[in-house]
Amino acid sequence: MHYKRYRGVFLQKCNRCNASFHWGQIYKSFWWSYKPIKCKECGTVHKIRISGRFIFVSLTILPMLIFGYFFSPFNNSFLTLGAAICILIIGSIFALFFVRYKES
Numbered sequence: 001m002h003y004k005r006y007r008g009v010f011l012q013k014c015n016r017c018n019a020s021f022h023w024g025q026i027y028k029s030f031w032w033s034y035k036p037i038k039c040k041e042c043g044t045v046h047k048i049r050i051s052g053r054f055i056f057v058s059l060t061i062l063p064m065l066i067f068g069y070f071f072s073p074f075n076n077s078f079l080t081l082g083a084a085i086c087i088l089i090i091g092s093i094f095a096l097f098f099v100r101y102k103e104s
């Protein structure tokens, strides 16, 4: 399989030199209040698009709140919290493939 090619299709690339960002760079950016990402190859700084912020929130915070308020199947609040954190982590992994950055 052309794994590398497919990975390139989905993960954000540098707008200037086309080098793929590492998923860890993007993931860290999410949790540091959308910290700009610097390309390791050419040093170009990329900022998150406004749409990217909406995508991130709608994949993480939103499903977590919906789950917490409306669909919580557990009486145990620790279990609810654990499930909410799982949703947050899974949502943020999905967000890696949908949130886009632009050259600043």
Ligand SMILES: [Zn+2]
Binding pocket: 014, 015, 016, 017, 018, 019, 039, 040, 041, 042, 043, 044
């Ligand atoms: Zn670059």
